[in-house]
Amino acid sequence: MVFSRFERPYEDNPAPRHALSVENVSLRFGGVKALSDVSLDVQPREIFAIIGPNGAGKTSLLNCICGLYHPQEGRILYGDVNLVQTPPHRLAHLGIARAFQNIELFTHMTVQDNLMLGRHIHMKKNILDALLYWGRGQREEIEHRRFVEHVIDLLEIQHIRKQLVGSLAYGLQKRVELGRALCINPGLILLDEPMAGMNVEEKKDIVRYVLDINEEWGVTIVLIEHDMGVVMDISDRVAVLDFGILIGLGTPDEVRNNPTVIQAYLGEEGG
Amino acid sequence: MPSQSGIYHEDYASDMQLRPTTMQRIRQIAIVAAVLLMPFILGSNELRIVNQVLIAAVGAVGLNILTGYTGQISLGQGAFLAIGAYGCGLMMAFFNVPWPIALLLGASITAIIGGFFGLPSLRLKGLYLAVATLSAQVIVEWVIKRWDPIDGELDGRTTDALNIPSNLLVNWQWVDANRWLATVGIVILIGAVLWVTWRLQSNFQRDRFMAYRYLLYVVVGLIVVFLSGLIVILQTPMLSLQDVFTEDWRLNGNEYAFYCFAMPVTILVIMAATNLFRTHIGRAFIAIRDQDIAAEVMGVNIFRYKVLSFMVSSFIVGLAGGMLALHSTAISFERFTIEVSIEYLAMIIIGGLGSVSGSVYGAAFIVILPELLRTLGRTIAGTDPASLSQFNRILPFAQQGVFGAAILITLIVESGGIRKIWQNTKDYFRLWPFEY
Ligand SMILES: Nc1ncnc2c1ncn2[C@@H]1O[C@H](COP(=O)(O)OP(=O)(O)OP(=O)(O)O)[C@@H](O)[C@H]1O
Ligand SMILES: [Mg+2]
Numbered sequence: 001m002v003f004s005r006f007e008r009p010y011e012d013n014p015a016p017r018h019a020l021s022v023e024n025v026s027l028r029f030g031g032v033k034a035l036s037d038v039s040l041d042v043q044p045r046e047i048f049a050i051i052g053p054n055g056a057g058k059t060s061l062l063n064c065i066c067g068l069y070h071p072q073e074g075r076i077l078y079g080d081v082n083l084v085q086t087p088p089h090r091l092a093h094l095g096i097a098r099a100f101q102n103i104e105l106f107t108h109m110t111v112q113d114n115l116m117l118g119r120h121i122h123m124k125k126n127i128l129d130a131l132l133y134w135g136r137g138q139r140e141e142i143e144h145r146r147f148v149e150h151v152i153d154l155l156e157i158q159h160i161r162k163q164l165v166g167s168l169a170y171g172l173q174k175r176v177e178l179g180r181a182l183c184i185n186p187g188l189i190l191l192d193e194p195m196a197g198m199n200v201e202e203k204k205d206i207v208r209y210v211l212d213i214n215e216e217w218g219v220t221i222v223l224i225e226h227d228m229g230v231v232m233d234i235s236d237r238v239a240v241l242d243f244g245i246l247i248g249l250g251t252p253d254e255v256r257n258n259p260t261v262i263q264a265y266l267g268e269e270g271g
Numbered sequence: 272m273p274s275q276s277g278i279y280h281e282d283y284a285s286d287m288q289l290r291p292t293t294m295q296r297i298r299q300i301a302i303v304a305a306v307l308l309m310p311f312i313l314g315s316n317e318l319r320i321v322n323q324v325l326i327a328a329v330g331a332v333g334l335n336i337l338t339g340y341t342g343q344i345s346l347g348q349g350a351f352l353a354i355g356a357y358g359c360g361l362m363m364a365f366f367n368v369p370w371p372i373a374l375l376l377g378a379s380i381t382a383i384i385g386g387f388f389g390l391p392s393l394r395l396k397g398l399y400l401a402v403a404t405l406s407a408q409v410i411v412e413w414v415i416k417r418w419d420p421i422d423g424e425l426d427g428r429t430t431d432a433l434n435i436p437s438n439l440l441v442n443w444q445w446v447d448a449n450r451w452l453a454t455v456g457i458v459i460l461i462g463a464v465l466w467v468t469w470r471l472q473s474n475f476q477r478d479r480f481m482a483y484r485y486l487l488y489v490v491v492g493l494i495v496v497f498l499s500g501l502i503v504i505l506q507t508p509m510l511s512l513q514d515v516f517t518e519d520w521r522l523n524g525n526e527y528a529f530y531c532f533a534m535p536v537t538i539l540v541i542m543a544a545t546n547l548f549r550t551h552i553g554r555a556f557i558a559i560r561d562q563d564i565a566a567e568v569m570g571v572n573i574f575r576y577k578v579l580s581f582m583v584s585s586f587i588v589g590l591a592g593g594m595l596a597l598h599s600t601a602i603s604f605e606r607f608t609i610e611v612s613i614e615y616l617a618m619i620i621i622g623g624l625g626s627v628s629g630s631v632y633g634a635a636f637i638v639i640l641p642e643l644l645r646t647l648g649r650t651i652a653g654t655d656p657a658s659l660s661q662f663n664r665i666l667p668f669a670q671q672g673v674f675g676a677a678i679l680i681t682l683i684v685e686s687g688g689i690r691k692i693w694q695n696t697k698d699y700f701r702l703w704p705f706e707y
Contacts, residue, residue: 118569121569123550133550
């Protein structure tokens with residue numbers, strides 16, 4: 001079977017795409033209010049950016065969505081599932097994938113194995129099949145290897161397939177992390193600063209992949225990014241956080257002209 | 272396993288084979304040859320050490336799955352070995368269960384109890400979990416010492432040691448009931464073992480020719496071993512099978528018989544462990560070790576896989592315990608103390624954490640080293656009784672010292688262990704004389 005480079009692969013049912021709605025979420029760490037009464041919604045197939053200065057609570061919000069942090073108030077709905085009560089390992093089953101800000105790859109595995117781990121939830125064979133590695137168990141590995149190869153082609157990382165992730169350059173690691181999330185074949189993907197620390201060329205590549213994933217695979221994208229140029233360019237809508245408070249929400253143009261946002265950003269630059 | 276450059280795979284099945292290079296195939300054949308020839312080259316005494324290495328290798332592979340691959344430090348290795356050994360021993364001693372079944376039952380019990388001691392891993396990590404596994408050590412030791420029914424007898428006195436009945440490699444009593452049925456059964460059994468071995472060797476999947484040749488090696492090899500073994504050991508020409516597997520073929524008396532049992536078991540365990548880490552279950556174990564939060568977000572139910580790792584690991588360790596019991600005339604708790612747990616940790620550290628082959632190297636190193644020191648010391652001490660007694664006094668300290676030094680050197684020089692050193696050496700020579 002041959003796929004065009006961008007086509008979403010086959011067989012595997014793509015996860016259903018739901019709207020994500022964050023409703024009045026508040027999160028406190030002792031005295032620190034990381035999020036105060038944040039409400040926003042992400043529509044299916046949208047590219048939704050979250051911006052804000054350092055420490056604004058962007059990562060914390062993603063962690064709440066993933067079930068890693070438990071907000072004291074509010075709820076987060078994906079379709080009709082409340083993610084606040086969902087353990088993290090159920091996320092991938094719902095079709096939600098995540099790439100982390102500070103790379104959290106499996107450093108002692110090869111690139112290929114890291115991506116194969118993204119296929120974990122789709123693999124059903126039991127421990128006996130695994131020990132024998134024959135018949136069902138082996139066929140399953142090969143099937144999923146095909147999906148992984150597809151992602152490898154999409155992200156143009158063929159040349160590093162068999163390398164240990166720990167030995168790769170930072171930019172490539174970021175790309176592998178994106179690939180691992182893609183291997184879940186998600187309906188919604190959460191990207192935490194996927195272009196941080198990259199040069200212009202590398203950023204361009206990532207932007208292209210993100211757009212491909214969104215347009216060709218139809219994946220909803222939630223993107224945290226500091227590069228305003230990129231954000232304003234590719235996002236459908238933008239949310240602005242500052243000190244855990246949502247100070248702006250709308251299309252890039254609306255946000256750009258929002259006085260509170262301008263105030264916050266100018267204030268930061270001034271101080 | 273990194274494949275060599277210049278080799279192109281046409282499909283994923285071929286790319287996912289285990290040993291793609293000719294060199295590695297040659298090495299594999301060399302290993303098969305060594306395995307088959309060992310009993311003839313080595314005397315009974317050396318073969319006893321080889322058998323101890325095999326038992327330790329199985330135990331080390333088991334521990335490495337849990338500690339090296341899944342990253343859960345266990346100090347309960349001794350206890351799990353004990354459960355396997357006592358489980359197997361009790362089945363045979365009190366319920367007359369045939370040894371192969373007793374062995375598997377013992378291992379299964381160990382797996383269940385091991386899974387139970389894995390439950391704290393829900394909340395505990397690292398050293399805290401290690402201390403929790405230590406409780407297995409304490410509890411099992413206490414049970415073995417206090418529980419009367421499992422005491423044994425020595426010269427009419429009860430002891431804490433459990434006597435293990437002698438087991439024949441092939442017990443004709445199980446077979447005698449219906450000779451013809453039994454013959455068919457044995458043929459099927461041998462066929463099944465060969466078949467499973469072959470399937471486990473799935474690297475030959477694509478290459479039928481190689482597969483048949485490999486099978487031929489195994490079959491011819493087995494026939495050669497058995498026939499020449501019979502001739503050499505019994506020094507009689509041809510005998511019927513039943514005459515061969517007599518009293519002399521006790522697993523705990525005849526090192527040759529034990530080797531015939533232990534070597535295939537070890538090979539199966541090594542293959543199964545290797546296969547495990549080619550699949551999603553093995554990858555989940557490694558993922559938990561490397562980045563548990565990321566693994567969880569990728570959909571790995573961490574708790575479930577930790578407990579599974581405990582169970583798989585304990586099953587294999589229990590198998591090693593059972594082998595230990597079959598190798599002995601009696602077992603007692605001294606052989607399963609906390610020192611044993613530490614010794615096994617040393618094996619996998621020296622051999623290489625997270626490596627199946629490393630576990631085997633480490634086991635060989637830790638078992639053979641003290642014996643080597645003993646032999647060396649004896650040679651130096653000569654026959655003079657004064658220096659001999661002095662030697663006997665020094666020996667334990669020398670053994671401990673070298674043991675500790677080996678761990679230190681591994682940790683300082685190459686934390687990847689023997690396996691990594693071997694890999695580096697190979698890389699060096701492959702590129703030699705050019706360094707890049
Ligand atoms: N686990 C935690 N324990 C205590 N405080 C935390 C924790 N995680 C985040 N915080 C606090 O919450 C606030 C928001 O942090 P967060 O990481 O969400 O910011 P961010 O917007 O992602 O910043 P950056 O742009 O630097 O990534 C910060 O003040 C941070 O110190
Ligand atoms: Mg952040």
